[in-house]
Amino acid sequence: MLQARIIGTGACLPEKVVTNHDLEKIVDTSDKWVTERTGIKERRLATSEEAASDFSYKAARHALKAAGVKARDLDLILVGTVTPDSPFPSTGCVLQSMLGAKNAVGFDVSATCSGFLYTLSLADAYVRSGRYKKILVVGTDILSKFVDWEDRNTCVLFGDGAGAVVIEPTTKQKGIIDVVIGSDGRLGDMLYIPGGGSRIPASKESIRDGQHFIKMNGNEVFKVAVKTMERVSREILKKNNIDPGEVSIMVPHQANIRIIQAVAKRLKMPMENVVVNLDKYGNTSAATIPIALDEAVREGRIRDGDLILMAAFGGGLTWASALIRW
Numbered sequence: 119m120l121q122a123r124i125i126g127t128g129a130c131l132p133e134k135v136v137t138n139h140d141l142e143k144i145v146d147t148s149d150k151w152v153t154e155r156t157g158i159k160e161r162r163l164a165t166s167e168e169a170a171s172d173f174s175y176k177a178a179r180h181a182l183k184a185a186g187v188k189a190r191d192l193d194l195i196l197v198g199t200v201t202p203d204s205p206f207p208s209t210g211c212v213l214q215s216m217l218g219a220k221n222a223v224g225f226d227v228s229a230t231c232s233g234f235l236y237t238l239s240l241a242d243a244y245v246r247s248g249r250y251k252k253i254l255v256v257g258t259d260i261l262s263k264f265v266d267w268e269d270r271n272t273c274v275l276f277g278d279g280a281g282a283v284v285i286e287p288t289t290k291q292k293g294i295i296d297v298v299i300g301s302d303g304r305l306g307d308m309l310y311i312p313g314g315g316s317r318i319p320a321s322k323e324s325i326r327d328g329q330h331f332i333k334m335n336g337n338e339v340f341k342v343a344v345k346t347m348e349r350v351s352r353e354i355l356k357k358n359n360i361d362p363g364e365v366s367i368m369v370p371h372q373a374n375i376r377i378i379q380a381v382a383k384r385l386k387m388p389m390e391n392v393v394v395n396l397d398k399y400g401n402t403s404a405a406t407i408p409i410a411l412d413e414a415v416r417e418g419r420i421r422d423g424d425l426i427l428m429a430a431f432g433g434g435l436t437w438a439s440a441l442i443r444w
Protein backbone atom coordinates (compact mmCIF):
# COMPACT_ATOMS: atom_id res chain seq x y z
CA MET A 119 0.00 0.00 0.00
CA LEU A 120 1.23 3.47 -0.89
CA GLN A 121 2.19 5.77 1.96
CA ALA A 122 3.39 9.39 1.77
CA ARG A 123 6.85 10.15 3.09
CA ILE A 124 8.63 13.43 3.82
CA ILE A 125 11.97 13.28 1.99
CA GLY A 126 13.22 16.84 2.57
CA THR A 127 12.56 19.83 4.80
CA GLY A 128 13.41 23.52 4.55
CA ALA A 129 12.64 26.82 6.24
CA CYS A 130 13.17 30.53 5.75
CA LEU A 131 12.86 33.27 8.34
CA PRO A 132 13.13 37.01 7.72
CA GLU A 133 16.48 38.55 8.59
CA LYS A 134 14.97 41.37 10.62
CA VAL A 135 14.98 40.46 14.34
CA VAL A 136 12.60 42.32 16.66
CA THR A 137 13.13 41.69 20.38
CA ASN A 138 10.70 42.24 23.23
CA HIS A 139 12.87 45.21 24.22
CA ASP A 140 12.30 46.67 20.75
CA LEU A 141 8.54 46.32 21.30
CA GLU A 142 8.79 48.16 24.62
CA LYS A 143 9.48 51.25 22.51
CA ILE A 144 6.30 50.77 20.44
CA VAL A 145 3.61 49.64 22.93
CA ASP A 146 3.12 49.60 26.70
CA THR A 147 4.70 46.18 27.33
CA SER A 148 7.81 44.67 28.86
CA ASP A 149 10.25 41.90 28.09
CA LYS A 150 9.27 40.38 31.46
CA TRP A 151 5.53 40.29 30.65
CA VAL A 152 5.96 38.82 27.16
CA THR A 153 8.54 36.26 28.31
CA GLU A 154 6.51 35.12 31.33
CA ARG A 155 3.12 35.04 29.57
CA THR A 156 4.20 33.63 26.21
CA GLY A 157 7.82 32.40 26.24
CA ILE A 158 8.58 34.62 23.25
CA LYS A 159 11.84 36.62 23.41
CA GLU A 160 12.08 37.79 19.83
CA ARG A 161 10.49 37.31 16.43
CA ARG A 162 11.52 37.76 12.76
CA LEU A 163 9.55 40.28 10.75
CA ALA A 164 9.28 40.79 6.99
CA THR A 165 10.31 44.15 5.58
CA SER A 166 7.79 46.28 3.68
CA GLU A 167 9.05 44.74 0.41
CA GLU A 168 8.86 41.09 1.49
CA ALA A 169 5.80 38.85 1.08
CA ALA A 170 4.74 35.24 1.73
CA SER A 171 6.04 33.91 -1.59
CA ASP A 172 9.56 35.26 -0.97
CA PHE A 173 10.00 33.17 2.18
CA SER A 174 8.09 30.23 0.70
CA TYR A 175 10.43 30.22 -2.30
CA LYS A 176 13.56 30.03 -0.14
CA ALA A 177 12.06 27.42 2.20
CA ALA A 178 11.01 25.38 -0.85
CA ARG A 179 14.49 25.61 -2.38
CA HIS A 180 16.03 24.27 0.87
CA ALA A 181 13.47 21.45 1.02
CA LEU A 182 13.97 20.50 -2.64
CA LYS A 183 17.74 20.47 -2.16
CA ALA A 184 17.45 18.28 0.95
CA ALA A 185 15.14 15.92 -0.97
CA GLY A 186 17.31 15.87 -4.11
CA VAL A 187 14.26 16.79 -6.18
CA LYS A 188 14.15 19.26 -9.08
CA ALA A 189 11.32 21.82 -9.21
CA ARG A 190 10.28 20.53 -12.64
CA ASP A 191 9.67 17.08 -11.10
CA LEU A 192 6.98 18.43 -8.77
CA ASP A 193 3.41 17.67 -9.78
CA LEU A 194 1.65 19.51 -6.93
CA ILE A 195 2.37 22.58 -4.79
CA LEU A 196 0.18 23.12 -1.72
CA VAL A 197 0.52 26.27 0.36
CA GLY A 198 -1.12 26.65 3.76
CA THR A 199 -1.48 30.38 4.34
CA VAL A 200 -3.96 33.06 5.37
CA THR A 201 -1.60 35.84 4.31
CA PRO A 202 -1.06 35.32 0.57
CA ASP A 203 0.85 37.95 -1.40
CA SER A 204 -2.55 39.23 -2.60
CA PRO A 205 -6.14 37.81 -2.74
CA PHE A 206 -5.22 36.18 -6.02
CA PRO A 207 -3.33 34.64 -7.72
CA SER A 208 -2.75 32.06 -4.99
CA THR A 209 0.67 31.87 -3.39
CA GLY A 210 0.76 28.32 -4.79
CA CYS A 211 0.61 29.75 -8.32
CA VAL A 212 3.13 32.51 -7.53
CA LEU A 213 5.47 29.91 -6.09
CA GLN A 214 5.03 27.62 -9.08
CA SER A 215 6.23 30.47 -11.29
CA MET A 216 9.14 31.44 -9.02
CA LEU A 217 10.35 27.84 -8.84
CA GLY A 218 9.81 27.15 -12.54
CA ALA A 219 7.73 24.13 -11.52
CA LYS A 220 5.98 23.96 -14.87
CA ASN A 221 4.67 20.43 -14.40
CA ALA A 222 2.95 21.19 -11.10
CA VAL A 223 -0.46 22.55 -10.15
CA GLY A 224 -0.46 25.01 -7.25
CA PHE A 225 -3.09 26.23 -4.83
CA ASP A 226 -3.59 27.56 -1.30
CA VAL A 227 -5.41 26.24 1.75
CA SER A 228 -6.79 28.65 4.37
CA ALA A 229 -6.69 27.20 7.89
CA THR A 230 -4.67 29.75 9.92
CA CYS A 231 -2.26 28.04 12.31
CA SER A 232 -3.46 24.59 11.26
CA GLY A 233 -2.63 25.41 7.63
CA PHE A 234 0.43 23.20 7.35
CA LEU A 235 -1.27 20.11 8.76
CA TYR A 236 -4.35 20.72 6.60
CA THR A 237 -2.16 20.80 3.48
CA LEU A 238 -0.23 17.77 4.74
CA SER A 239 -3.52 15.86 5.01
CA LEU A 240 -4.29 16.71 1.37
CA ALA A 241 -0.80 15.67 0.25
CA ASP A 242 -1.17 12.41 2.19
CA ALA A 243 -4.54 11.66 0.57
CA TYR A 244 -3.31 12.54 -2.93
CA VAL A 245 -0.26 10.29 -2.59
CA ARG A 246 -2.28 7.39 -1.17
CA SER A 247 -4.77 7.70 -4.04
CA GLY A 248 -1.93 7.69 -6.57
CA ARG A 249 -3.06 11.00 -8.09
CA TYR A 250 0.13 12.98 -7.36
CA LYS A 251 3.65 11.77 -6.68
CA LYS A 252 6.04 14.63 -5.91
CA ILE A 253 4.39 17.22 -3.72
CA LEU A 254 5.75 20.40 -2.19
CA VAL A 255 3.89 21.36 0.98
CA VAL A 256 4.50 24.85 2.36
CA GLY A 257 3.27 26.57 5.51
CA THR A 258 3.76 30.32 5.50
CA ASP A 259 2.32 33.39 7.15
CA ILE A 260 3.27 37.04 7.32
CA LEU A 261 0.94 38.05 10.13
CA SER A 262 3.03 41.11 11.01
CA LYS A 263 1.24 42.85 8.13
CA PHE A 264 -2.17 42.10 9.68
CA VAL A 265 -1.36 43.02 13.26
CA ASP A 266 -2.27 46.34 14.85
CA TRP A 267 1.11 47.57 16.04
CA GLU A 268 -0.68 49.70 18.63
CA ASP A 269 -2.46 46.68 20.19
CA ARG A 270 -0.21 45.13 22.82
CA ASN A 271 -2.63 42.20 23.22
CA THR A 272 -1.74 40.84 19.79
CA CYS A 273 1.35 42.53 18.35
CA VAL A 274 3.79 40.83 20.73
CA LEU A 275 2.66 37.33 19.73
CA PHE A 276 3.33 36.94 16.03
CA GLY A 277 6.28 36.56 13.69
CA ASP A 278 6.76 35.83 9.98
CA GLY A 279 8.29 32.92 8.10
CA ALA A 280 7.86 29.83 5.95
CA GLY A 281 8.59 26.13 6.19
CA ALA A 282 8.38 23.47 3.49
CA VAL A 283 8.54 19.73 2.99
CA VAL A 284 8.78 17.53 -0.10
CA ILE A 285 6.66 14.40 -0.16
CA GLU A 286 6.73 11.29 -2.31
CA PRO A 287 5.16 7.84 -2.20
CA THR A 288 6.83 4.93 -0.45
CA THR A 289 5.95 1.29 -0.02
CA LYS A 290 8.08 1.01 3.15
CA GLN A 291 6.48 1.07 6.59
CA LYS A 292 7.58 4.66 7.03
CA GLY A 293 6.09 8.08 6.47
CA ILE A 294 2.80 9.75 7.31
CA ILE A 295 0.75 7.31 9.36
CA ASP A 296 -2.28 9.56 9.68
CA VAL A 297 -3.47 13.17 9.69
CA VAL A 298 -6.60 14.29 11.54
CA ILE A 299 -8.17 17.68 10.81
CA GLY A 300 -11.18 19.42 12.31
CA SER A 301 -12.99 22.74 12.45
CA ASP A 302 -15.78 24.56 14.28
CA GLY A 303 -16.94 27.64 12.39
CA ARG A 304 -19.28 28.65 15.22
CA LEU A 305 -16.25 29.87 17.16
CA GLY A 306 -14.82 31.90 14.28
CA ASP A 307 -15.06 35.25 16.06
CA MET A 308 -12.64 34.16 18.77
CA LEU A 309 -9.78 34.93 16.43
CA TYR A 310 -10.33 36.61 13.09
CA ILE A 311 -9.73 39.47 10.67
CA PRO A 312 -13.08 41.11 9.85
CA GLY A 313 -12.08 43.27 6.89
CA GLY A 314 -10.31 43.00 3.57
CA GLY A 315 -12.66 40.38 2.07
CA SER A 316 -16.00 40.53 0.27
CA ARG A 317 -17.96 41.20 3.51
CA ILE A 318 -16.01 44.31 4.44
CA PRO A 319 -13.88 45.25 1.45
CA ALA A 320 -10.99 47.66 1.93
CA SER A 321 -12.27 51.24 2.16
CA LYS A 322 -11.27 54.43 3.91
CA GLU A 323 -13.72 53.51 6.69
CA SER A 324 -12.48 49.94 7.09
CA ILE A 325 -8.91 51.19 7.34
CA ARG A 326 -9.93 53.92 9.80
CA ASP A 327 -11.70 51.33 11.98
CA GLY A 328 -8.79 48.87 11.86
CA GLN A 329 -10.99 46.16 10.31
CA HIS A 330 -8.02 44.60 8.54
CA PHE A 331 -6.24 43.83 11.82
CA ILE A 332 -6.33 40.57 13.82
CA LYS A 333 -8.99 40.54 16.55
CA MET A 334 -8.51 37.99 19.29
CA ASN A 335 -10.02 36.94 22.60
CA GLY A 336 -6.68 35.76 24.01
CA ASN A 337 -7.97 34.15 27.21
CA GLU A 338 -10.63 32.11 25.42
CA VAL A 339 -8.23 31.12 22.63
CA PHE A 340 -5.76 29.96 25.27
CA LYS A 341 -8.24 27.68 27.02
CA VAL A 342 -9.66 26.18 23.84
CA ALA A 343 -6.15 25.71 22.41
CA VAL A 344 -4.99 23.59 25.34
CA LYS A 345 -8.13 21.41 25.37
CA THR A 346 -8.26 21.02 21.60
CA MET A 347 -4.59 20.22 21.08
CA GLU A 348 -4.80 17.56 23.78
CA ARG A 349 -8.02 16.14 22.32
CA VAL A 350 -6.80 15.97 18.71
CA SER A 351 -3.50 14.41 19.87
CA ARG A 352 -5.33 11.73 21.85
CA GLU A 353 -7.72 11.16 18.95
CA ILE A 354 -4.98 10.36 16.42
CA LEU A 355 -3.05 8.20 18.90
CA LYS A 356 -6.15 6.19 19.83
CA LYS A 357 -7.23 5.82 16.20
CA ASN A 358 -3.83 4.29 15.40
CA ASN A 359 -3.51 2.22 18.61
CA ILE A 360 -0.46 4.14 19.76
CA ASP A 361 0.26 4.94 23.40
CA PRO A 362 1.45 8.52 24.11
CA GLY A 363 4.57 6.96 25.65
CA GLU A 364 5.59 5.56 22.25
CA VAL A 365 5.96 9.05 20.73
CA SER A 366 9.64 9.95 20.28
CA ILE A 367 9.17 13.64 19.69
CA MET A 368 6.31 16.13 19.53
CA VAL A 369 6.33 19.08 17.13
CA PRO A 370 3.47 21.30 18.29
CA HIS A 371 2.17 24.59 16.91
CA GLN A 372 4.21 27.36 18.53
CA ALA A 373 1.78 29.94 19.93
CA ASN A 374 2.57 30.15 23.63
CA ILE A 375 4.98 28.13 25.81
CA ARG A 376 2.25 27.81 28.45
CA ILE A 377 -0.09 26.18 25.90
CA ILE A 378 2.67 23.75 24.86
CA GLN A 379 3.61 22.92 28.45
CA ALA A 380 -0.03 22.35 29.42
CA VAL A 381 -0.62 20.04 26.44
CA ALA A 382 2.63 18.12 27.11
CA LYS A 383 1.69 17.72 30.77
CA ARG A 384 -1.78 16.42 29.94
CA LEU A 385 -0.25 13.91 27.49
CA LYS A 386 2.46 13.04 30.04
CA MET A 387 5.12 13.94 27.50
CA PRO A 388 8.46 15.18 28.93
CA MET A 389 9.29 18.67 27.69
CA GLU A 390 12.72 17.47 26.47
CA ASN A 391 10.80 15.45 23.85
CA VAL A 392 8.90 18.53 22.65
CA VAL A 393 10.35 20.87 20.01
CA VAL A 394 10.10 24.52 21.11
CA ASN A 395 11.46 27.47 19.14
CA LEU A 396 8.83 30.15 19.77
CA ASP A 397 11.34 32.04 21.93
CA LYS A 398 13.16 32.94 18.67
CA TYR A 399 10.33 33.27 16.17
CA GLY A 400 7.02 33.87 18.00
CA ASN A 401 3.85 32.49 16.43
CA THR A 402 4.41 32.22 12.68
CA SER A 403 0.94 30.65 12.21
CA ALA A 404 0.95 28.03 9.41
CA ALA A 405 4.77 28.12 9.36
CA THR A 406 5.49 27.08 12.96
CA ILE A 407 5.36 23.30 12.50
CA PRO A 408 7.40 23.00 9.27
CA ILE A 409 10.00 25.48 10.63
CA ALA A 410 10.27 23.55 13.92
CA LEU A 411 10.42 20.23 12.02
CA ASP A 412 13.19 21.53 9.77
CA GLU A 413 15.22 22.77 12.75
CA ALA A 414 14.79 19.48 14.59
CA VAL A 415 15.84 17.49 11.50
CA ARG A 416 18.90 19.66 10.84
CA GLU A 417 19.93 19.57 14.51
CA GLY A 418 19.79 15.76 14.42
CA ARG A 419 16.97 15.64 16.99
CA ILE A 420 14.87 13.49 14.68
CA ARG A 421 16.32 10.11 13.80
CA ASP A 422 15.41 7.29 11.50
CA GLY A 423 12.44 5.36 12.85
CA ASP A 424 11.31 8.07 15.30
CA LEU A 425 7.59 8.46 15.87
CA ILE A 426 6.61 12.13 15.53
CA LEU A 427 3.39 13.67 16.82
CA MET A 428 2.30 17.06 15.50
CA ALA A 429 -0.63 19.11 16.77
CA ALA A 430 -1.99 22.52 15.82
CA PHE A 431 -4.80 24.86 16.60
CA GLY A 432 -5.90 28.15 15.06
CA GLY A 433 -8.56 30.60 13.99
CA GLY A 434 -11.60 29.22 12.21
CA LEU A 435 -11.58 27.50 14.59
CA THR A 436 -9.38 24.82 13.12
CA TRP A 437 -7.29 22.05 14.60
CA ALA A 438 -5.20 19.14 13.37
CA SER A 439 -2.75 16.44 14.32
CA ALA A 440 -0.35 14.19 12.42
CA LEU A 441 1.59 11.03 13.19
CA ILE A 442 4.73 10.33 11.20
CA ARG A 443 7.18 7.44 11.32
CA TRP A 444 10.50 9.05 10.24
Ligand code: ACO
Pocket residue numbers: 146147148151152155156230231232270271272274275309334336337338339340343373374401403431432433
Ligand atom coordinates in the same frame (compact mmCIF):
# COMPACT_ATOMS: atom_id res chain seq x y z
N1 ACO B 1 2.21 43.62 27.72
C1 ACO B 1 1.80 43.92 28.95
N2 ACO B 1 0.56 43.67 29.39
C2 ACO B 1 -0.28 43.08 28.54
C3 ACO B 1 0.08 42.75 27.24
C4 ACO B 1 1.39 43.03 26.83
N3 ACO B 1 1.85 42.74 25.60
N4 ACO B 1 -0.97 42.15 26.63
C5 ACO B 1 -1.96 42.13 27.52
N5 ACO B 1 -1.57 42.70 28.67
C6 ACO B 1 -2.32 42.89 29.87
C7 ACO B 1 -3.80 42.87 29.63
O1 ACO B 1 -4.26 44.13 29.19
C8 ACO B 1 -4.32 42.50 31.00
O2 ACO B 1 -4.34 43.67 31.79
P1 ACO B 1 -5.57 43.96 32.78
O3 ACO B 1 -5.58 42.80 33.73
O4 ACO B 1 -5.17 45.25 33.40
O5 ACO B 1 -6.77 44.01 31.90
C9 ACO B 1 -3.24 41.58 31.57
O6 ACO B 1 -2.07 41.82 30.77
C10 ACO B 1 -3.59 40.13 31.56
O7 ACO B 1 -4.12 39.84 30.29
P2 ACO B 1 -4.61 38.40 29.96
O8 ACO B 1 -5.25 38.43 28.60
O9 ACO B 1 -5.37 37.82 31.08
O10 ACO B 1 -3.21 37.62 29.88
P3 ACO B 1 -2.97 36.11 29.58
O11 ACO B 1 -2.19 35.50 30.66
O12 ACO B 1 -4.22 35.39 29.14
O13 ACO B 1 -2.01 36.18 28.32
C11 ACO B 1 -2.06 35.91 25.96
C12 ACO B 1 -2.47 36.77 27.15
C13 ACO B 1 -0.55 35.85 25.91
C14 ACO B 1 -2.62 36.55 24.70
C15 ACO B 1 -2.62 34.48 26.15
O14 ACO B 1 -3.99 34.55 26.48
C16 ACO B 1 -2.48 33.66 24.90
O15 ACO B 1 -1.38 33.30 24.51
N6 ACO B 1 -3.58 33.26 24.28
C17 ACO B 1 -3.54 32.46 23.09
C18 ACO B 1 -3.27 33.34 21.93
C19 ACO B 1 -2.94 32.57 20.70
O16 ACO B 1 -2.35 31.52 20.77
N7 ACO B 1 -3.34 33.12 19.58
C20 ACO B 1 -2.97 32.60 18.33
C21 ACO B 1 -3.77 31.39 17.98
S1 ACO B 1 -3.16 30.73 16.53
C22 ACO B 1 -3.82 31.48 15.12
O17 ACO B 1 -4.76 31.00 14.59
C23 ACO B 1 -3.19 32.70 14.55
